[in-house]
Amino acid sequence: MKRSIRLALLLAILPLALSFAATVQAITTLLDNDKRLQQPVSASVAYTSLAQFLRTFSQQAHVPLRIDPKEPYSGTEICAFFQQQPLGNVMKALRSLLSYQHAEWL
Structure with missing residues (x-):
């Protein structure tokens, strides 16, 4: 049964x-x-909010990227150091980082 x-x-x-x-x-x-996600971006930031992190890439790649300020993740601090990486790869890495189920910030 x-x-x-x-x-x-x-x-x-x-x-x-x-x-x-x-x-x-x-x-x-x-x-x-999506060709826009193949544009190279760079970052050298420590303890920058996710909202500011996205604004930086939005300006570099001329692609609208934003997060609602009411979203709890918007204030999550990001540390990142890399040169000339495709925007799509950066966004995938960011998604992977923020979706990690055992993360302290969840």
Whole structure:
């Protein structure tokens, strides 16, 4: 009985999981093909708010990047030192850093 319930649940969830995976892949493809995200940016900042960090890249790459000041992450302090990295790579690294589940700031 339990096995049939698990199988039914798996069959019900599988299309949703495949749909989600396809959506993530489509978004990734769009982002990878966006020429604006290939522009090189540089940073040499210590204890700069995320909001200021995004403003810096927005000015360098001429791409609108911002965070709502009401968002708790907007005041998160960032330390970063790198030269001429593609904006897309920087944004992916930032997302990875801020989405780390065991981070102190969560």
